[in-house]
Amino acid sequence: KSWSRGERKINTEIDSSLGKLTFIDGTGKYKVLIGSVCNYGIKFINHDDYSSSFSKNKCELSNKQYQTLIEK
Numbered sequence: 001k002s003w004s005r006g007e008r009k010i011n012t013e014i015d016s017s018l019g020k021l022t023f024i025d026g027t028g029k030y031k032v033l034i035g036s037v038c039n040y041g042i043k044f045i046n047h048d049d050y051s052s053s054f055s056k057n058k059c060e061l062s063n064k065q066y067q068t069l070i071e072k
Helices: 028-033 063-070
Strands: 002-008 016-026 037-046 051-058
Touching: 016 028, 028 063
Parallel strands: none
Antiparallel strands: 002 016, 016 037, 037 051
């Protein structure tokens, strides 16, 4: 599990946003991400029966972070 905080860029649309994501906590192998800051884009989809979202995060990882995350 991981916990992060997103900060949206000013004047981006309500149904889609760009911003920065900061990892604030994690368990297991995700602890290595604490303090990492990543760019993100998100698109919200609202229908009568449900709402959903799609997002993409781009993070620059150190070799240590990468190796930790790909280990099983």
